[in-house]
Amino acid sequence: MSDLRQESPLAGFRSNTAAGEAGSPGVILTERPFLGYVNLRGDAGDATFLAAVEGVLRVALPLDPNTIAEGEDVTACWMGPDEWLLILPPGAQTRALAALGEALAAHHASAVDTTGGYTLVNVAGARRRELLAKGCTLDLHPRSFSPGQCAQTNLGKAGVLLIPRGDGSDAQSFDVIVRRSFADYLGLWLQHSAREYGGAGAAVS
Amino acid sequence: MLLIECPWCGPRDESEFAYSGEAHIVRPLTPEELTDEEWADYLFCRRNTRGDHLEQWCHASGCRRYFNVQRDTVTYRIKSVYKPGEPPPGDRP
The missing domain is CATH 3.30.70.1520 (Heterotetrameric sarcosine oxidase)
Structure with a gap:
């Protein structure tokens, strides 16, 4: 039997973490695959x-x-x-x-x-809201979007499900759930948009 | 950009919505008994209202549900939104 291996839609982005910059990036992108x-x-x-x-x-x-x-x-x-x-x-x-x-x-x-139809990217870091706001029309301020809520909307040109995560009203991170056919696009969009906040340190891993 | 109120999700950006034509068009119960003219009227003929228009919208990038909108076709102002099955507001234009 051949050796089967699960591969996430964003598997190609992993190698980019090797080029991570020192210091604390403004945005940290982490894929949570295979949920x-x-x-x-x-x-x-x-x-x-x-x-x-x-x-x-x-x-x-x-x-x-x-x-x-x-x-x-x-x-x-x-x-x-x-x-x-x-x-x-x-x-x-x-x-x-x-x-x-x-x-x-x-x-x-x-x-x-619908497992395998989606993947999840967690967006954390001090500039997480600025990053998402570049491609999202929702008001991401804690007074209108905080943990306990979720929203289906567009991020860039991809449909996503956004879930604010963390304790209290100020979301420490956002889970972005995207269809796998859009994952490649959204991964590139996130990396490109995150460049000014943390350079190569902001890689999907 | 317009803010459109989804009856479930609240106000969202216009870019999340899709327009789906005139509302409250009832499919004939016995299409086989209709004349070609009546069937064509059901399929193709729509009001061309100047002013208040009842129409269907779909929150395509959000909850993906259809709902009804009362919109002024002159000013684009959306006067009310209501769920499918609910009666249209006021007198039917």
């Missing part, structure tokens, strides 16, 4: 559906638009009035899907494995 993603759809007005999902994930689905709910090993993101994205540790999607399939068998609902 599990599950697209979940169902009727938010159906209490039995919500209870069934909570029984599996051990966290209640977020019902307010553009918010997240964090469980022990799952982040549930509101994607629409009847749609959520579950972000799980690498490999955990298989068991979650099986459990959801069982729990939702009697419901008009769907849980679809």
